[in-house]
Amino acid sequence: MDLLLPIFGFSVALVGLIGILNPRRLRDLVSAGDMHSRFHSGIMMRIIVGGILIASAPGYRFPLVINYMGLVALLWAIALYLLGEKRFERFADWWSNRPLASLRAASVVAVAFGLLLVYAPVA
Secondary structure, eight states, X not given: OTTHHHHHHHHHHHHHHHHHHOHXXXXXXXXXXXXXXXXXXXXXXXXXXXXXXXXXXXXXXSHHHHHHHHHHHHHXXXXXXXXXXXHHHHHHHHHHTSOHHHHHHHHHHHHHHHHHHHHOBOO
């Protein structure tokens, strides 16, 4: 598990970098596939990542931050489930139609989050 989160963090940072450099490409990547699969995989990914963050938080440089990030991921999974697939679809459509500057700003946050996961493990 020591390498799992840094690899995930690197992947998140890479996707964020794509969003900064080419937000249209990121929009296309996020919109690919059917909504049903994206809804369920989004919930499952948040549960998995949240659980891993919480479980591995004691071994990180910033355990409280990592623990809270895991809690936020789990709460977001619950919120998505309660939101339902139809509302999620409307939200996804709304988000993908945001100005490119908004997508770039969110991508900067993704890069920061990913790099934190790469840096945070205690060596």
